[in-house]
Amino acid sequence: xxxxxxxxxxxxxxxxxxxxxxxxxxxxxxxxxxxxxxxxxxxxxxxxxxxxxxxxxxxxxxxxxxxxxxxxxxxxxxxxxxxxxxxxxxxxxxxxxxxxxxxxxxxxxxxxxxxxxxxxxxxxxxxxxxxxxxxxxxxxxxxxxxxxxxxxxxxxxxxxxxxxxxxxxxxxxxxxxxxxxxxxxxxxxxxxxxxxxxxxxxxxxxxxxxxxxxxxxxxxxxxxxxxxxxxxxxxxxxxxxxxxxxxxxxxxxxxxxxxxxxxxxxxxxxxxx
Numbered sequence: 284x285x286x287x288x289x290x291x292x293x294x295x296x297x298x299x300x301x302x303x304x305x306x307x308x309x310x311x312x313x314x315x316x317x318x319x320x321x322x323x324x325x326x327x328x329x330x331x332x333x334x335x336x337x338x339x340x341x342x343x344x345x346x347x348x349x350x351x352x353x354x355x356x357x358x359x360x361x362x363x364x365x366x367x368x369x370x371x372x373x374x375x376x377x378x379x380x381x382x383x384x385x386x387x388x389x390x391x392x393x394x395x396x397x398x399x400x401x402x403x404x405x406x407x408x409x410x411x412x413x414x415x416x417x418x419x420x421x422x423x424x425x426x427x428x429x430x431x432x433x434x435x436x437x438x439x440x441x442x443x444x445x446x447x448x449x450x451x452x453x454x455x456x457x458x459x460x461x462x463x464x465x466x467x468x469x470x471x472x473x474x475x476x477x478x479x480x481x482x483x484x485x486x487x488x489x490x491x492x493x494x495x496x497x498x499x500x501x502x503x504x505x506x507x508x509x510x511x512x513x514x515x516x517x518x519x520x521x522x523x524x525x526x527x528x529x530x531x532x533x534x535x536x537x538x539x540x541x542x543x544x545x546x547x548x549x550x551x552x553x554x555x556x
Contacts, residue, residue: 284524284556286310287549288342290486290531293321297330301337307546311340313394313484313529317347322380327387334388342527343392343431343457343484346381348374356497363436364398365415366408375415378430382423392484393423394431394457400441404448413448420451429453431484435462439469439477446481455483459531460510461490465500472514479522486531487512487552502534505548513555528552 288311289304291297304312314330316322334341350370351362365371365378382393401409420430432442434456446454456478460471475482489508491500506512519528530552532545 284519285342285527287487287552287556288312288340288527288529289545289549290315290345290529293318293330298333301333301339303542305337305339307542308549309530310338311342311527311529313343313345313486313527313531314341314388314390315345315347316381316384319347319349319377319380322377322384324387327384331388341388341390342529343394344381344385344388344390345394345433345457346378346385347395348377350374354499356493356499359436360399364396366398366400366412368408368411371411371415375419378419379422382426382428385428386426391427392429392431392455392457394433394484396433396436397445398436400437400445402437402441404444413445416445416449416454417451420449420454424451424453429455429483431455431457433457433462433486434459434474434478435466435468437468439463439474443477443481454481456481457484457486458482459486459488460515461486461488461502461508464492464509465490465502467493467500471510472518475515475518475522479518479524482519482522482524483526485519485524485526485528487528487548488531488533489548504534504544505530505532506551512552516552516555 289309290313292315463469463471489503489505489510491509493500
């Protein structure tokens with residue numbers, strides 16, 4: 284596997300964050316972009332220059348989209364990703380614009396959450412997502428790029444079915460073990476039995492199962508939640524995974540504490556890799 288990387292949100296403090304990450308021993312990163320105003324050649328050029336200065340490899344671009352966002356079971360299914368038909372077209376464009384941005388940086392893998400993909404393969408929103416993914420992957424393939432769906436909002440079998448129904452050889456999975464727990468959709472170790480052959484990128488994040496029917500489970504510092512990382516890492520090795528593992532830490536714990544918990548998580552993971 285690659286040395287541990289880190290997932291970095293592209294905000295105003297990107298330069299400071301990447302410098303801290305490099306000083307903390309991270310040599311690669313997954314860039315996460317939500318501000319669509321950044322999707323221009325000038326911004327991409329600045330980020331490329333920064334990465335080169337730091338000798339930091341960007342292993343993927345996690346691309347968000349315009350419109351409302353709510354990570355829960357009440358509003359989330361109707362507003363997230365490319366599943367809701369009223370947002371699908373504009374968000375497909377956001378993702379393709381993100382892919383163009385990524386090409387300037389030399390990034391091949393474009394990643395996102397699709398939203399709550401219906402489990403019923405006859406649902407009109409399921410077939411709509413299949414059509415959208417065929418279009419996205421065909422456009423990315425022209426440029427040697429891949430499209431990765433992040434796990435969490437649907438059971439692993441739904442993403443497996445999507446890959447089979449779309450039929451594109453550049454459609455893969457960004458595997459987030461904590462998300463599968465936090466959405467109540469799978470044990471992350473067992474989920475690799477369903478999706479392992481399609482995993483091209485991995486998030487290192489910890490969490491727990493939901494405690495009620497409307498809110499996600501909680502995120503925890505790595506090693507403090509319910510993800511069995513020793514078994515998870517062993518399983519990744521068993522299936523021959525050799526791609527990036529990016530520490531993703533979304534707990535707002537205050538700047539210095541947050542940084543320390545990321546470093547602690549990194550050291551814990553390195554002890555079992």
